[in-house]
Amino acid sequence: MGTWVVIALVLLLVGAAGAAISSLSEWSQRGVLDPESAGPQGTRAVVEILREQGVDVRVARSRDDAAELLAAGAATLVLPDAPALSDEALEALADEAADVVLIEPRSRTLSMFLADAAPGGFADGDAVAPACALPAAERAGAITPGVLYLAGDAATACYPVDDAHALLVTADGGTSRSAVDGRSIMTNENLAAEGNAALSLALLGQNPVAVWYVPNVADSDLAPGDLSLGELTPPWVSPVIVLLLAAGVAAAIWQGRRFGPLVAERLPVTVRAAETTQGRARLYAQTRDRTHALDELRIATLRRLARALGLGPAASAAEIADAAALRTGTDRGVARGILIDDLPGTDERFVAVAASLRDLEEAVHAAVRPERNTP
Known part of the structure; x- marks a missing residue:
């Protein structure tokens, strides 16, 4: 307790000395x-x-x-x-x-x-x-x-x-x-x-x-000299501002346009997968982009072949092609050409490669599950 009293007294003395020095300086x-x-x-x-x-x-x-x-x-x-x-x-x-x-x-x-x-x-x-x-x-x-x-x-x-x-x-x-x-x-x-x-x-x-x-x-005997904005503004300014506002409102009403009635639509909208596939197919057909269209078919085929052959999701396209060739007895080069390398230069070639993809996938399924093909 005595220590705190001493500290308080020291602080008071320091404050008083500082105030005295400050007042003398002032x-x-x-x-x-x-x-x-x-x-x-x-x-x-x-x-x-x-x-x-x-x-x-x-x-x-x-x-x-x-x-x-x-x-x-x-x-x-x-x-x-x-x-x-x-x-x-x-x-x-x-x-x-x-x-x-x-x-x-x-x-x-x-x-x-x-x-x-x-x-x-x-x-x-x-x-x-x-x-x-x-x-x-x-x-x-x-x-x-x-x-x-x-x-x-x-x-x-x-x-x-x-x-x-x-x-x-x-x-x-x-x-x-x-x-x-x-x-x-x-x-x-x-x-x-x-x-x-x-x-x-x-x-x-x-x-x-x-x-x-x-x-x-x-000691000042001067009256407050600060004028308001209204006192500093010329008398013609306020009527002109009102006139401009009225003209703006009239122009907005005159030139206003409606862009049709509001349509209430339930969201989210569900789009069937077939419609999406058909839409993308039409886009590919309009641009004659056979390569991208064939890539979509090959990606889907490779995904299904990997599941059928028991390969993991990390399997590459070449590994899937080799496994499919081994299971079906097809030449490896032919399998890789169907799944990876062949480019469709014409519509006929595109159709032929697509048919080869379907045939190879059916052959793999037949080799993996032969009981389904037994009469």
Whole structure:
């Protein structure tokens, strides 16, 4: 009993240790751009640096929490991509913020917060200088951009690569809207490269408070958008389907044919042996296949001769022919010719060989049972 208790305790301890390790790993990795993730794709490093610089970074994992924190005072809204939120919900959050930094901008959020802006491709991984008059970019210096954006007329564009830029900023009445690829400059693995850290701190530290919103599927305010098959189908399709079905039924009735009345027949049908023999004989006669017809006669004769001579079922045709010749006193060559070798080239020859078969069989029976021939 004590052994089983020890085993149970060991299993519980191993399970608890595994769960703790799993939870620690999950906490360290979490999602991409998660402010509490210490993994390569997390952003915990920039959050800790901001806090050391006196910026109060508050993580909001629900839309309600983010709205409440933003309403408390001037704050920067750090906004990753939030596909589960409607345009109205995103605009409501942004209206409460003093500044908005899009760290994972998509076409929708670019067009909402930076007029006429759009995705513009990817950089080749080389360091790029600011090439703009934005003070934050000038102080940060060169960065290693990732995703690029096409700027609208009202945006200040920095870090040019061909016709696109890595940073877009618009300012309206003291409120700024910025778009930058957070994966390439703010993640833990990329923060120390070039001026990535300086630019990240300048964008996220514009206010004493930074509200980092982590989108949650439960925050979605989108109505179910899955349409039924009937809603997706044009209105003329259903009547056409009904018309085609009706036409098919009418064509089936019009072109339908009966192949005669059903006949009830008792099975199995018994066919007399004579009818089978006559049918095969007619087939042989029509094809003039004398050889096969004679083979049928010889096989039947050999079978009967073997029984009459007392030979076993394994006896060959030659053995039967020799035994018949010995019993009747017939020459062996003649007996073999009748039972095996002779080929009927004509109908007359076929009749002659058939008669010889009958005569040889009668001679064997007479020799085997002579009492039947005694008067």
